[in-house]
Amino acid sequence: MGPKNSVSMKDVARLAQVSVGTVSNVINAPDRVTAPTRIRVAEAIAKLGWVPNESARQLRAGRSRSIGMVVMDISNPFFTDVVKGAEEVLYREQYSVQIGNSDQQPTRELTLLDRFEQQRVGGVLFAPVGDSAERVLALRRRGIPVVIVDRAGISSDFCSVGVDDLVGGRLAGRHLIEQGHRRLAFVGGPSTLTQVRDRRGGIELAVEQAGGDATLLAVSTPGLTLDAGVAAAGDLAALPDGERPTGVFAANDLIAIGLLQGFVTAGLRVPEDIALVGYDDIAFAAAAAVPISSVHQPRAEIGRKSAELLVAEIEAADAEQPHSHETVRFTPTLVVRRSSAGSPPRG
Amino acid sequence: MGPKNSVSMKDVARLAQVSVGTVSNVINAPDRVTAPTRIRVAEAIAKLGWVPNESARQLRAGRSRSIGMVVMDISNPFFTDVVKGAEEVLYREQYSVQIGNSDQQPTRELTLLDRFEQQRVGGVLFAPVGDSAERVLALRRRGIPVVIVDRAGISSDFCSVGVDDLVGGRLAGRHLIEQGHRRLAFVGGPSTLTQVRDRRGGIELAVEQAGGDATLLAVSTPGLTLDAGVAAAGDLAALPDGERPTGVFAANDLIAIGLLQGFVTAGLRVPEDIALVGYDDIAFAAAAAVPISSVHQPRAEIGRKSAELLVAEIEAADAEQPHSHETVRFTPTLVVRRSSAGSPPRG
């Protein structure tokens, strides 16, 4: 239909009666250009509505000011908060962010990394589901820095940021035990996720350390979603009263909120019949039918710190300076709310 | 540190003993290449670990398989659901998506559009906050198709997808009136947002049509967030019992959830003292302290349809075929839950 209205630097140069090199300087090094010419060029740019072509710029310059971010589940508020923290830093530093949602599928995760590599992004913030270690090393070999988010210290080959999930899980477990619960349950999955394994490991530790008669039932879910929680609640509710756990620790708040819904539907009261502790402390946990106790992670801070580490690594590489990888492991805290208040039912 | 390990098509061509043109064909038109050479080239690619440079490809080819998406608030589950719907379609169609979060700031919105234009994205899915009509037209003038999301039929210059917010607002208003409420309130803002104006307009309409003594109090908030809802709840709770509205319609579910929290804190019971209806019907509305009635939008469907329209427009442009813009306006429905059940307190 319309004319392929493609105005380039050359057109600007012609209109402003200068060379393309000068136009380039007006953009990238304005102080190298004399005021009158600078103005003439600026006017030409405005008149033609020229917008620099990022592809051409990047092709020539080699580097890119866009960074890629891969998250497991964009509809989990935990990740959107991490994303917002990262965006805040990157926006300020003049990077643009590309968010990719792997939806907990290792295949999609790899596809996203492929695309980022093809686009020669300046760096990648990566919250992995599968074991993409090899793929990530390939990225680094090409010179693309990668920071691992939400899984701290998995390897000393990268910077990484996360919380100590073992500690978090133990906090939750101890709390339930201190409240008097003896039949505990852990709900979450898949256990291919480090986060799930560690959080479960944490509550297992708490149970062992408590000694005595405390037991732990592990309920595995296909994913960390609301629906998975609802389904798991049905399974638990179906157990006879004497066998059903009285204290449940969910691998994240989405599961916890789902469990709560499911319990209510099944006629179980929280916390009177069954106590509940979640993980992440997303805003919606406090607003749930019964406010949910949760292991708090500094979500925005995780995002910010990841972005800062990534920017530092990118700039070190640009300046050909050495860079040593850093592992930042935040310590989680427990926020107690109504869902785990009071003592367990006798039974 | 490491060598700038930049392997290009030329290297592949040399190793495979063919010309770069042939390598290109292996990638883009495999059937033009004889099987033996194809294999030889494939082996060379694998051996060298070559990954095509998207910038170079795009620079030459002119088109781009990445599309930009601008949302108002990435931490609002409504938008993440829309995003997931769009991603589903675009991933299938081999496009990559860049998500930008304007955070309800017109300035950031414009910055994001600028970046997308510089990157010469293939198309843009745009959920606008401000009045960016001019900027959007500039994009189109450059040949970048734009689909307006979550604001249907604002202009016949673009495709657009959304729901009829006037109808949605009226549904909510009618429902509250039918439940016997006479002192109604609308909570939301800023009213620069079409969505907010339309939803308020809808309940105003319902109040007018109901005739009689029904009144509407409009409470303006700075944004559509949880916190804004909590704050507004404080204001409403501070009103004397006889004056306080008994039926409240929130411009979205985040506000509604915030209101609910605020009311509970202030000692007001929902729905006994004050009834509540939200908008969007996000998953968390049903899971709130009191399950919240809400005007349902087909969130994923909005995302899918937007993406489909965008792809159609892009492909029409590629094929130099005419394209006529389409406006898709879904009709919202009301989902009644406990937050608006029962009759108003006498007072």
Next chain:
DNA sequence: TTCGACCATTGAACCGTATCAATACTGGCC
């Protein structure tokens, strides 16, 4: 054997910018 048709492959031109050595200009100073 010769010719033409057809197909696989080649090679050069180009996309829009950054970069940098070379050049043109300026003003100050002897």
Next chain:
DNA sequence: GGCCAGTATTGATACGGTTCAATGGTCGAA
């Protein structure tokens, strides 16, 4: 006036692909 130092500007080149006209080779038909 001539020369020099210091800037402002130029123009050619490279980046890594795609594209397409031109080339070379094969095979069947005459």
